[in-house]
Amino acid sequence: MAHVGLLEDNSRIARLCATMLHYAGHQVTIYQHPLECLQALLPPRTLADEQRSSEVETHTPPIDVLILDLHLPDIDGIEVLHYLRSSPHTRYMPLIFCTAAAPHEVDRALQIAPNASFVEKPFKLQTLMGAVAKAVKAQV
Numbered sequence: 001m002a003h004v005g006l007l008e009d010n011s012r013i014a015r016l017c018a019t020m021l022h023y024a025g026h027q028v029t030i031y032q033h034p035l036e037c038l039q040a041l042l043p044p045r046t047l048a049d050e051q052r053s054s055e056v057e058t059h060t061p062p063i064d065v066l067i068l069d070l071h072l073p074d075i076d077g078i079e080v081l082h083y084l085r086s087s088p089h090t091r092y093m094p095l096i097f098c099t100a101a102a103p104h105e106v107d108r109a110l111q112i113a114p115n116a117s118f119v120e121k122p123f124k125l126q127t128l129m130g131a132v133a134k135a136v137k138a139q140v
Helices: 011-023 034-041 077-086 103-112 125-139
Strands: 003-007 027-031 065-068 095-099 117-120
Touching: 003 011, 003 034, 011 027, 011 125, 027 034, 034 077, 065 077, 065 125, 077 095, 077 103, 095 103, 095 125, 117 125
Parallel strands: 003 027, 003 065, 065 095, 095 117
Antiparallel strands: none
16 A cells, blocks of 8 residues: 555544554554654755755655645645645655635645645545545556
């Protein structure tokens, strides 16, 4: 199965999703804060962008797919999305927006990541599981 990242600030929703994803055979990493997620997924930066270390050039994100809420503390999901899409290491990472965001926010996110899936909160766990299965299948 896949290693799924989950950036969700509501700990109850995160635990529920993680439990169901584990049950389906996935490995899950919960990121409780946007900075924690970005630090885990993006390569470390050197002071001068031109002088990247070999570690940066070979960086591989620790997850296969990211479930991303668009309403997050401090850094909103759209800004997280910009960071992810600006890095060659995460530019094509499969994404699932799992959010209660307004339609215009979802549209904006889908303009940045048109291949992402969208699961509206409140959601049925089967819907989320189907979106994860589709993202994993598309990645293979």
